[in-house]
Amino acid sequence: MADPRVIGTEAVEDARRRGRIVFELLPGDIVTALARETAERLGVTLVDGPLERQQPQRTDAAISMQRVLYRRSPKWVAPVRTKRKARRLGKLALIGAGGVGGNIAHLAAMQDIADEIALIDIVPGMAAATALDLNHTTGITGARARCIGGESLDLVTGAEVVVVTAGLARRPGMSRADLIDVNARVIRQAAEAIRSAAPNAIVIVVTNPLDEMTFEMLRATAFPRERVLGMAGTLDSSRFRNALAVAAGVCPADVEAFTLGSHGDEMAPISSRAKIKGRALDVFLSSDQIDACVQDAVTGGGQVVSLKKSGSATIAPAHASIELIDHIRGARTGPVPVSVMLQGEYGIDGVVLGVAAHLGSTGLIEVEELRLTDQEQAALHEAADAIRSRLGL
Numbered sequence: 078m079a080d081p082r083v084i085g086t087e088a089v090e091d092a093r094r095r096g097r098i099v100f101e102l103l104p105g106d107i108v109t110a111l112a113r114e115t116a117e118r119l120g121v122t123l124v125d126g127p128l129e130r131q132q133p134q135r136t137d138a139a140i141s142m143q144r145v146l147y148r149r150s151p152k153w154v155a156p157v158r159t160k161r162k163a164r165r166l167g168k169l170a171l172i173g174a175g176g177v178g179g180n181i182a183h184l185a186a187m188q189d190i191a192d193e194i195a196l197i198d199i200v201p202g203m204a205a206a207t208a209l210d211l212n213h214t215t216g217i218t219g220a221r222a223r224c225i226g227g228e229s230l231d232l233v234t235g236a237e238v239v240v241v242t243a244g245l246a247r248r249p250g251m252s253r254a255d256l257i258d259v260n261a262r263v264i265r266q267a268a269e270a271i272r273s274a275a276p277n278a279i280v281i282v283v284t285n286p287l288d289e290m291t292f293e294m295l296r297a298t299a300f301p302r303e304r305v306l307g308m309a310g311t312l313d314s315s316r317f318r319n320a321l322a323v324a325a326g327v328c329p330a331d332v333e334a335f336t337l338g339s340h341g342d343e344m345a346p347i348s349s350r351a352k353i354k355g356r357a358l359d360v361f362l363s364s365d366q367i368d369a370c371v372q373d374a375v376t377g378g379g380q381v382v383s384l385k386k387s388g389s390a391t392i393a394p395a396h397a398s399i400e401l402i403d404h405i406r407g408a409r410t411g412p413v414p415v416s417v418m419l420q421g422e423y424g425i426d427g428v429v430l431g432v433a434a435h436l437g438s439t440g441l442i443e444v445e446e447l448r449l450t451d452q453e454q455a456a457l458h459e460a461a462d463a464i465r466s467r468l469g470l
């Protein structure tokens with residue numbers, strides 16, 4: 078059988094004239110004999126990307142092709158491998174300068190993400206001290222970002238991206254949902270300041286309960302859904318990938334997996350699309366082991382809370398927030414799990430929920446509706462119902 082891969086715009090035009098589907102290969106794709114056979118069967122012509130002004134087609138045939146290709150650089154894998162040169166932000170503001178906010182500031186400064194990083198916290202002196210501490214590292218690190226800190230929400234002025242981590246953390250025995258009333262007040266205060274002092278900002282909410290607080294931020298700022306995002310999916314997905322890597326005895330970078338749904342008991346780790354070394358989970362793990370990994374992702378935050386006794390995770394949530402910022406500033410591409418207001422996607426409307434989406438300099442670009450199993454679809458609907466009922470919608 079002839080190699081179906083053809084290169085060059087003439088070949089693309091020829092394939093289109095013949096009514097074939099043109100499918101763009103990504104760098105690192107390996108076209109196996111099975112992929113070649115499948116392409117022939119489906120009438121797909123494989124071409125080396127990127128094609129000018131053309132997007133890969135989202136037909137059933139293209140989706141099937143994607144499944145049979147062995148992708149060396151899966152989209153959901155190790156962030157470092159997908160890092161590209163990207164735009165620096167002018168100003169990044171962090172409302173909440175505790176463990177998560179402080180770690181975000183540290184990572185952002187070290188990774189040269191913004192010209193200015195403003196830390197804000199109601200605890201007197203805390204944000205200013207962290208900002209000063211970070212500036213004191215620059216003689217060693219050479220980092221260019223200037224950090225400022227204080228108690229006043231006016232420090233958000235002019236920020237391009239505002240990350241809100243302020244609010245109470247749960248204690249052992251509590252669920253995230255127990256924080257709904259107390260943290261909604263904090264979110265409303267932050268929203269007021271963002272709305273008047275940074276009216277064009279993209280807001281990333283980290284405060285729990287995440288999906289409900291993102292909804293609250295959207296309502297209180299009256300920003301379009303594109304500019305109010307909730308960070309949880311990147312954190313939960315990292316936990317899921319870690320659990321799968323440990324269970325299978327492989328490096329986490331060999332695991333491709335993500336979670337959708339709520340950042341709570343209704344979290345939906347998507348096993349059907351997860352891969353280890355490019356292959357389905359059951360090649361490496363028993364169904365009991367897969368279930369244990371799912372549980373590990375769902376309970377990951379609670380495990381840290383039980384160990385700490387007072388306070389919750391700080392380092393992984395900070396990395397997971399930076400992952401979203403990197404998508405916004407173009408350092409990463411591809412779909413990323415993020416909580417957004419749904420407008421009919423997956424048949425769900427008017428509720429904030431974790432889904433796969435594409436982000437860019439204007440925030441949300443598009444929700445990508447993935448093919449899920451019936452059970453996974455049902456889990457998304459259950460999560461949406463639970464969030465609606467907690468918000469009294």
Ligand SMILES: O=C(O)C[C@H](O)C(=O)O
Nearest residue numbers: 247253285378379389390
């Ligand atoms: O679990 C928590 O309460 C904090 C955070 O949502 C987490 O998942 O680490």
